[in-house]
Amino acid sequence: MSKVFIALQTNDDTRQIIQAILADNPHAVCNEQPAMVKIDAEGSLVVRRSTIEELIGRDFDLQELHINLISLTGNVDETDDELTLSWNA
Amino acid sequence: MDMKVGKKKLGLKEKYQHMTRGLGWETTYQSMDDVFPFVKYEGIKIHDWDKWEDPFRLTMDAYWKYQAEKERKLYAIIDAYAQNNGHLNVTDARYINAIKLFLNGISPLEYMAHRGFAMTGRQFPGVGARVACLMQSLDEIRHAQTQIHSLSNYNKYYNGFHEYRHMLERVWYLSVPRSFFDDAVTAGPFEFMVAIGFSFEYVLTNLLFVPFVSGAAYNGDMGTMTFGFSAQSDEARHMTLGLEVIKFVLEQDPDNLPIVQQWIDKWTWRGYRVLTLVGMMMDYMLPKRIMSWKEAWEVYFEENGGALFKDLARYGIRPPKWLDQIEKDKDHISHQAWATFYNYAAACNFHTWIPTDDELDWLSQKYPNSFDKYYRPRLEHWREEAKKGNRFYNKTLPMLCQTCQIPMIFTEPGDPTQICYREVDYKDNKYHFCSDGCKEIFEHEPEKYIQAWLPVHQIYQGNCFEEGVDPTAEGFDPLSAVLDYYHLAQGRDNLDFEGSEDQKNFEMWRGMATKNA
Ligand SMILES: [Fe+2]
Numbered sequence: 118m119s120k121v122f123i124a125l126q127t128n129d130d131t132r133q134i135i136q137a138i139l140a141d142n143p144h145a146v147c148n149e150q151p152a153m154v155k156i157d158a159e160g161s162l163v164v165r166r167s168t169i170e171e172l173i174g175r176d177f178d179l180q181e182l183h184i185n186l187i188s189l190t191g192n193v194d195e196t197d198d199e200l201t202l203s204w205n206a
Numbered sequence: 207m208d209m210k211v212g213k214k215k216l217g218l219k220e221k222y223q224h225m226t227r228g229l230g231w232e233t234t235y236q237s238m239d240d241v242f243p244f245v246k247y248e249g250i251k252i253h254d255w256d257k258w259e260d261p262f263r264l265t266m267d268a269y270w271k272y273q274a275e276k277e278r279k280l281y282a283i284i285d286a287y288a289q290n291n292g293h294l295n296v297t298d299a300r301y302i303n304a305i306k307l308f309l310n311g312i313s314p315l316e317y318m319a320h321r322g323f324a325m326t327g328r329q330f331p332g333v334g335a336r337v338a339c340l341m342q343s344l345d346e347i348r349h350a351q352t353q354i355h356s357l358s359n360y361n362k363y364y365n366g367f368h369e370y371r372h373m374l375e376r377v378w379y380l381s382v383p384r385s386f387f388d389d390a391v392t393a394g395p396f397e398f399m400v401a402i403g404f405s406f407e408y409v410l411t412n413l414l415f416v417p418f419v420s421g422a423a424y425n426g427d428m429g430t431m432t433f434g435f436s437a438q439s440d441e442a443r444h445m446t447l448g449l450e451v452i453k454f455v456l457e458q459d460p461d462n463l464p465i466v467q468q469w470i471d472k473w474t475w476r477g478y479r480v481l482t483l484v485g486m487m488m489d490y491m492l493p494k495r496i497m498s499w500k501e502a503w504e505v506y507f508e509e510n511g512g513a514l515f516k517d518l519a520r521y522g523i524r525p526p527k528w529l530d531q532i533e534k535d536k537d538h539i540s541h542q543a544w545a546t547f548y549n550y551a552a553a554c555n556f557h558t559w560i561p562t563d564d565e566l567d568w569l570s571q572k573y574p575n576s577f578d579k580y581y582r583p584r585l586e587h588w589r590e591e592a593k594k595g596n597r598f599y600n601k602t603l604p605m606l607c608q609t610c611q612i613p614m615i616f617t618e619p620g621d622p623t624q625i626c627y628r629e630v631d632y633k634d635n636k637y638h639f640c641s642d643g644c645k646e647i648f649e650h651e652p653e654k655y656i657q658a659w660l661p662v663h664q665i666y667q668g669n670c671f672e673e674g675v676d677p678t679a680e681g682f683d684p685l686s687a688v689l690d691y692y693h694l695a696q697g698r699d700n701l702d703f704e705g706s707e708d709q710k711n712f713e714m715w716r717g718m719a720t721k722n723a
């Protein structure tokens with residue numbers, strides 16, 4: 118299985134987002150690097166709006182992710198509720 | 207950020223559909239071929255532009271909202287960095303030279319990327335593709351401008367940042383990144399998308415922006431971290447666009463496969479050659495190192511690129527050519543590049559140096575198969591010579607590769623003691639190449655590459671002296687005439703870091719920042 122990843126800046130906005138991603142993807146591994154985190158996951162990774170909203174206590178638009186996003190890999194599929202990264206092979 | 211999220215009337219997918227479909231039409235006063243003159247000549251066949259998908263489904267309203275927020279954050283940090291003399295918090299002044307390389311060599315490419323995506327968007331008959339190109343074109347002009355603002359901060363204090371536009375068109379090593387992008391924007395629209403959107407953005411820019419910019423943060427450079435990550439936050443979108451282009455084109459017609467494969471081979475190799483500069487920056491120019499070039503290559507190219515090409519295998523795409531050589535090269539290219547810039551420090555707008563003992567040990571540890579055997583003894587030899595007052599400056603101009611324009615510094619795959627030379631006879635001339643990759647790229651389009659403006663050839667032909675200079679005059683000094691042409695001041699912008707004005711100023715200013723005297 119290939120790995121996908123998402124990398125985010127580390128700041129106050131992303132603390133709960135990172136927490137939410139790790140909660141929704143128990144197979145993911147969080148890599149802390151200077152000023153950023155890189156979350157690696159075998160096969161696929163999902164970012165779920167509802168989990169983020171629970172943690173930040175307000176409505177969240179998944180497109181807000183773009184502000185603190187550094188990079189990602191995998192085929193992207195985004196709906197109002199979820200952003201999924203995955204490889205087909 | 208705490209943005210208000212309103213109740214949505216349309217879902218993301220529906221909204222994207224409404225904003226990017228049915229907006230174009232078949233022209234009748236002029237033929238479609240006349241309106242979109244470049245869309246067919248590359249041989250790519252598209253049957254249904256509506257199959258184009260932007261997975262982020264971004265529309266302009268969301269685009270402005272998030273880009274505005276990014277700009278606000280970026281300029282708040284850049285202002286704070288300037289007001290607080292943040293440049294004095296970097297690890298040491300040698301570090302600034304990595305930023306000279308970045309802002310002089312890479313940032314002007316952002317502007318060319320802006321032009322490239324604007325031109326490409328103009329050529330595509332499909333609305334979805336045009337909207338995606340439009341956004342990337344706007345992103346790229348933003349990157350160019352934020353980086354020019356950042357450059358102006360450093361330029362107030364350090365040498366080598368003045369006249370970056372002038373230098374881009376003249377200074378020998380800057381022809382490497384410049385010709386790379388010129389090659390891409392003078393290709394057709396589909397090749398440009400594969401070259402920049404896919405091969406550069408998807409396969410290679412992670413190496414530039416992620417570990418290097420994280421390294422800038424690690425070295426206390428908030429300015430670079432901020433413009434770097436702000437640009438990179440658009441990059442995730444660009445990468446996704448690059449991947450979508452490949453999938454879209456391959457799904458449209460089976461005849462597209464061999465054309466796309468040849469572009470992937472060519473542009474991965476071209477981009478890989480340009481990244482030699484980044485390898486050197488990571489291994490030699492960051493006083494506090496975050497990861498070696500080789501490690502970054504393994505994570506971002508071998509692991510991610512490997513997964514990507516495995517995924518694309520279902521379309522018949524195979525991994526790019528010359529990977530076996532690239533695999534062997536990762537132990538060598540950063541050292542070979544640094545040695546070259548050490549040699550030619552008299553003709554550069556940044557400084558070079560011999561790493562400290564600690565740094566040499568770090569390199570030995572990160573490169574157990576190559577550094578002690580091939581590169582450390584040479585650096586130590588140069589250090590001894592410099593101590594005796596013989597700092598080595600090479601005054602002989604190197605032969606350049608006709609394709610990548612890098613001096614012939616790379617070694618034979620599998621034999622690091624032998625420089626790799628390839629040549630091709632074409633019409634009445636002999637052309638020289640650094641590798642099988644560059645040679646094959648030339649052979650595919652010789653009429654394009656024979657036009658290359660090679661800095662060394664131009665110097666020898668007498669085209670790199672200021673007007674009125676007479677190279678036949680008594681006591682003519684070619685190097686100083688070339689420096690005049692580059693607008694570089696001898697002894698200030700060039701030579702070793704040791705003894706440089708940057709070094710002295712930084713020491714003095716940092717002293718003023720921490721003491722009252
Ligand atoms: Fe850019």
Ligand SMILES: [Fe+2]
Nearest residue numbers: 607610640644
């Ligand atoms: Fe080359």
